[in-house]
Amino acid sequence: MNAPEPQVIRMYEARQEIYPREAKGRYASLRWLCVWLTQLAFYGLPWLTWNGRQAVLFDLTTRKFYLFGLVLWPQDFIYLAALLIICAWLLFLVTAVAGRVWCGFACPQTVYTEIFLWIERKIEGPRSARMALAKQGPSLRKFSKRTAKHLAWGLVALWTGFTFVGYFTPIKVLGAESFTLAFGPWEWFWVLFYALATYGNAGWLREQVCKYMCPYARFQSSMFDRDTLIVTYDAKRGEPRGKVAKDTGLSVNGGSCIDCTMCVQVCPTGIDIRNGLQYECIGCAACVDACNSVMDKVEQPRGLIRYSTDRALATGMSAQDIRRRAMRPRVLIYTAGLLLVVIAVASSLVLRTPLKMDVIRDRGSMGREVDGGAIENVYRLQIMNTTEQPHRYRIVAAGLPGLVLATTDEVTLAGTETRAVPIRLRAPHGAGQAGSNKITVQLTALDDPALTVKETAVFIVPR
Amino acid sequence: MSDFTNNFWNLYIVVLTVLGVLGCAVLLYSQSKYKVAKHNGPVGTTGHVWDEDLTELNTPMPRWWMWMFYLTIVFGIAYLFLYPGLGSYAGKLGWNSAKEYKAELAKADSEYGPLFEKYRQQDLKAVAADPQAHAIGERLFLTYCAQCHGSDARGNKGFPNLTDKDWLHGGAPETIKQTIMNGRHGVMPAMGAALGSDKDIENVAHYVLSLSGSAASDPIKSVFGKSKFSACMACHGAGGVGNQAMGAPNLSDKTWLYGGSAETIMETIRKGRDNTMPAFGDFLGESKVHVLSAYVWSLSNETK
Ligand code: SF4
Numbered sequence: 001m002n003a004p005e006p007q008v009i010r011m012y013e014a015r016q017e018i019y020p021r022e023a024k025g026r027y028a029s030l031r032w033l034c035v036w037l038t039q040l041a042f043y044g045l046p047w048l049t050w051n052g053r054q055a056v057l058f059d060l061t062t063r064k065f066y067l068f069g070l071v072l073w074p075q076d077f078i079y080l081a082a083l084l085i086i087c088a089w090l091l092f093l094v095t096a097v098a099g100r101v102w103c104g105f106a107c108p109q110t111v112y113t114e115i116f117l118w119i120e121r122k123i124e125g126p127r128s129a130r131m132a133l134a135k136q137g138p139s140l141r142k143f144s145k146r147t148a149k150h151l152a153w154g155l156v157a158l159w160t161g162f163t164f165v166g167y168f169t170p171i172k173v174l175g176a177e178s179f180t181l182a183f184g185p186w187e188w189f190w191v192l193f194y195a196l197a198t199y200g201n202a203g204w205l206r207e208q209v210c211k212y213m214c215p216y217a218r219f220q221s222s223m224f225d226r227d228t229l230i231v232t233y234d235a236k237r238g239e240p241r242g243k244v245a246k247d248t249g250l251s252v253n254g255g256s257c258i259d260c261t262m263c264v265q266v267c268p269t270g271i272d273i274r275n276g277l278q279y280e281c282i283g284c285a286a287c288v289d290a291c292n293s294v295m296d297k298v299e300q301p302r303g304l305i306r307y308s309t310d311r312a313l314a315t316g317m318s319a320q321d322i323r324r325r326a327m328r329p330r331v332l333i334y335t336a337g338l339l340l341v342v343i344a345v346a347s348s349l350v351l352r353t354p355l356k357m358d359v360i361r362d363r364g365s366m367g368r369e370v371d372g373g374a375i376e377n378v379y380r381l382q383i384m385n386t387t388e389q390p391h392r393y394r395i396v397a398a399g400l401p402g403l404v405l406a407t408t409d410e411v412t413l414a415g416t417e418t419r420a421v422p423i424r425l426r427a428p429h430g431a432g433q434a435g436s437n438k439i440t441v442q443l444t445a446l447d448d449p450a451l452t453v454k455e456t457a458v459f460i461v462p463r
Numbered sequence: 464m465s466d467f468t469n470n471f472w473n474l475y476i477v478v479l480t481v482l483g484v485l486g487c488a489v490l491l492y493s494q495s496k497y498k499v500a501k502h503n504g505p506v507g508t509t510g511h512v513w514d515e516d517l518t519e520l521n522t523p524m525p526r527w528w529m530w531m532f533y534l535t536i537v538f539g540i541a542y543l544f545l546y547p548g549l550g551s552y553a554g555k556l557g558w559n560s561a562k563e564y565k566a567e568l569a570k571a572d573s574e575y576g577p578l579f580e581k582y583r584q585q586d587l588k589a590v591a592a593d594p595q596a597h598a599i600g601e602r603l604f605l606t607y608c609a610q611c612h613g614s615d616a617r618g619n620k621g622f623p624n625l626t627d628k629d630w631l632h633g634g635a636p637e638t639i640k641q642t643i644m645n646g647r648h649g650v651m652p653a654m655g656a657a658l659g660s661d662k663d664i665e666n667v668a669h670y671v672l673s674l675s676g677s678a679a680s681d682p683i684k685s686v687f688g689k690s691k692f693s694a695c696m697a698c699h700g701a702g703g704v705g706n707q708a709m710g711a712p713n714l715s716d717k718t719w720l721y722g723g724s725a726e727t728i729m730e731t732i733r734k735g736r737d738n739t740m741p742a743f744g745d746f747l748g749e750s751k752v753h754v755l756s757a758y759v760w761s762l763s764n765e766t767k
Pocket residue numbers: 231263266267268269270271272273280281282283284285286287288
């Protein structure tokens with residue numbers, strides 16, 4: 001027997017360009033709605049004004065995050081963690097119920113790819129024209145079309161980078177700077193970096209991001225089960241596929257699928273949904289739109305490719321049964337978890353006092369005896385007025401009989417000011433036992449009693 | 464440290480690093496393609512077979528991904544060339560954290576320097592009356608002075624109270640600035656041997672108490688102590704009023720640095736005291752000390 005001829009195996013291969021055909025239909029419209037809503041929010045928010053400042057601004061230099069009336073300080077970073085937890089639960093819940101709808105409709109990668117594809121279609125034409133153009137040798141027409149496309153992409157990308165930085169540097173200042181290109185080095189870096197990321201991801205990488213780079217694509221399957229809604233091809237109805245027979249609208253082989261490959265041509269990740277659920281499928285339902293319009297043309301009922309579940313496909317459940325199965329333990333647990341975190345965060349945000357204080361005892365002296373045997377302790381109050389208005393506060397100390405402030409008991413802080421205020425507390429001779437005594441220091445705004453914080457501290461009586 | 468002055472370890476690290484980088488490149492190249500026996504069938508496999516018939520499908524990664532791996536290697540080499548990382552080689556850019564720290568300091572100085580410079584041109588009393596300078600001074604005080612003198616500047620045992628009118632070296636604004644710039648060293652020599660017996664020391668202590676009109680002073684002991692007090696006069700003066708030129712405290716008032724009981728005073732006489740106020744001139748620079756001095760002066764003087 002001859003030894004078999006060796007063959008070279010490559011572990012890396014060049015990308016195969018995908019030219020998705022434009023899909024029109026219910027889900028395509030829904031996706032465009034998502035594109036409009038998310039981009040109106042993203043491009044629009046930084047231009048809004050609130051309290052005479054930018055309504056949404058993440059000011060990294062002064063470490064304050066402004067969200068309309070809410071001002072978050074570094075001490076509030078727990079809310080960022082809470083926000084991430086909420087997002088995670090939401091993703092679990094949505095994925096368990098409806099699969100990768102996030103991917104197909106709202107993910108920035110999808111949204112920007114949709115915008116970039118639209119530009120591509122406007123300049124280079126539909127799928128067939130784009131494929132022909134790609135095959136063509138160099139020509140002036142090809143060069144000018146390509147240049148126009150990349151210029152348009154570049155403009156959208158730059159505007160996106162500019163908007164992104166506008167969340168961190170006041171966007172109107174940034175806008176004024178952009179006329180003279182007087183950005184600071186970091187502004188330059190981030191505008192260009194974010195623009196490049198948009199251009200590269202939506203213009204060049206596209207489905208490669210979903211297939212190879214996106215972590216969510218890798219772990220979302222752990223939230224799937226047999227009752228999760230997925231985009232599926234109804235093989236029972238479709239097979240055996242074949243060319244369309246003129247009279248029936250069915251294929252010559254008797255199945256509903258007439259093998260027109262429309263569903264493959266529209267797929268942005270370049271897969272054939274008729275091979276079953278694949279990890280590359282981002283659930284965008286473009287194939288559903290495509291197949292439905294084909295079914296309309298051949299006068300067959302829609303839904304050869306449709307949203308359904310693994311179980312429904314195997315058992316032939318009705319739509320109503322599918323809906324009923326949505327309320328399964330996994331979904332209920334995700335919902336409960338989500339509600340719990342949302343309620344906890346909401347109530348803590350509502351109950352939050354926009355005033356913070358630390359009481360720091362002077363370490364240098366234990367307790368000092370003054371005239372008449374009274375004892376004094378020195379403290380430093382680290383006070384943060386986290387509102388945007390100035391306030392006058394009264395300091396009250398309590399916890400020992402006769403405990404009073406020996407220094408001024410009122411202090412004024414400007415809006416968003418942080419200040420260290422040294423105070424002396426005095427207790428009469430004989431108050432409290434030798435050693436440390438628990439006391440409290442309370443700070444209350446004179447104009448708004450709701451602005452109150454109370455901190456415990458230690459008062460030391462020397463032996 | 465001698466381990467590192469020896470060149471062996473330096474070389475050891477250089478060789479390890481270089482081999483590591485090269486190893487990555489070789490591994491990447493050797494694993495990106497290889498020859499296997501020819502298969503038939505629609506899908507390629509990697510040629511790996513386990514348990515007789517279990518084969519691994521080949522679903523190749525995108526090629527740009529491979530180029531990214533190569534790019535990281537190039538990046539690593541460039542980094543090692545520009546920055547320290549290859550043994551004791553300092554890197555082409557000469558970056559180090561000490562330089563970066565100095566640059567940060569210089570940046571802060573250039574930002575706030577003009578403000579401090581503006582105040583330095585002004586008279587100390589004028590600076591003390593400026594609310595912004597007062598706030599800056601307070602922050603400087605809380606950072607550099609509060610450890611000894613307390614956040615409220617009222618001092619501690621052994622650390623003077625800065626809010627009263629009693630000054631060891633004088634309370635004029637310029638004197639305070641001198642004190643902060645150059646520091647002070649206050650020495651009270653041990654007088655125990657010079658004065659004589661314990662009895663004598665006690666008598667002197669009671670005389671000292673009588674100078675400030677303290678009720679705790681025993682009149683008899685005080686009379687005996689008076690004659691011995693001549694040993695103290697060189698510094699504290701005939702009436703015990705002190706001498707600011709040499710930092711000798713005034714003994715005729717009720718302010719006591721270490722406490723005004725007979726026992727404490729006896730201890731002071733017996734063993735002496737040694738006090739240091741560190742010099743801040745070199746550390747903070749004159750312009751900051753200027754603002755700080757104005758603040759300290761304002762603590763015991765009306766500025767409004
Ligand atoms: S298979 Fe259908 S739903 Fe999945 S990515 Fe392709 S077009 Fe979208």
